[in-house]
Amino acid sequence: MRYLDLPIAFLDAVTVVIGRAFSWLTLFMVLMTFVNVLLRYVFGLSIIAAYETVVYAFGIVMTSVAGWALLTDQHVRIDVFYGRMSARKQAAVNVVGSVLFLAPLLYVITDRSIGYVSRSWKLRETSNEIAGLDYLYVLKTFILVFVVVLAIQGLSFLLRNLRVLILGFDPAPLAGPDQGKNTPNAEQVKQ
Template identity: 60%
Template sequence: MQAIDKVIAMIDRITEVFGRLISWLVLYMVLMTFANVVMRYVFGVSIISLYESVLYAFAIAMSSLGGWALLRDQHVRVDIFYSVLGARGKAIVNLAGTVVFLAPMLWVLWTSSIPYIERSWKLKEASNEVAGIPYLYVLKTFILVFVALLAFQTVSFFLRNLRIALIGHDPATAPKADEC
């Protein structure tokens, strides 16, 4: 069990650091949106690439933070009976959802995205706007980043729930003897 705990802790730590770093893009988006509004309505100037950079930042943040959402239990869950289950029951539901829904979805996204992204890289796809950002192909690569980061965190999620299903509780969140 200690080896599993170390793997879970390592994955969670990497996901947490990456999530915190990427979350700074939200500040960039706020500042650049404010700058765009001021430039457009005060000075009558509109810079397409600056506007698009906010869209790129949003796309990168949303595609890179899926694993962080899973780590923090902020993902979407259809809660019909989940809330009334005990720790072991919740873990079994999470394991089933991971195997039946999440893992196959990640596989389909990965395999179907590769040709789409390869085509974009071959074309060096750029913005439709003349003054837009010429790196749309790089942005599309973040579809694979999303899948990879979410799959990485899914391993931790699966292992944590497997451990809970086997022993009935999560030892990482259990109160220590001196805290009781």
């Protein structure tokens, strides 16, 4: 199973780079929100493009860090029985979930959004607001970015859990305090 280490590590590294890069937009959103509040309540100015900048940044962050959320086990999971399961059963749940839910979801989003994004690019779609931003088509492109980043990490997640399903533990758990929670390692299996 060592032959899976390199692809998993590569996919995880891509996910981390993308997630960390786009997560910095969160700081930008906070600063822009502060500026918007200051302009509105102190100076009596309301700039539509400034408000839309925060909305665009939020959309970009939420779509581009989805893979990172899956990698660091920050995704939504209804954990009624999962936490009490053995490593192999958890891996089986993760594999089945990846194949039956994640893959079809990504396919449907891709299928439904390619035409939508393509039309937006052809029209160079802009905001409906008169003084809004001119780049709505770029924002809509992040629907496809969402699919790509989640597919990259979904593949890594699937490979990692297949390895756990076969071996009973993860021989190469992720480094870091908040990573690797979604696949049990050898020490967790012994407990």
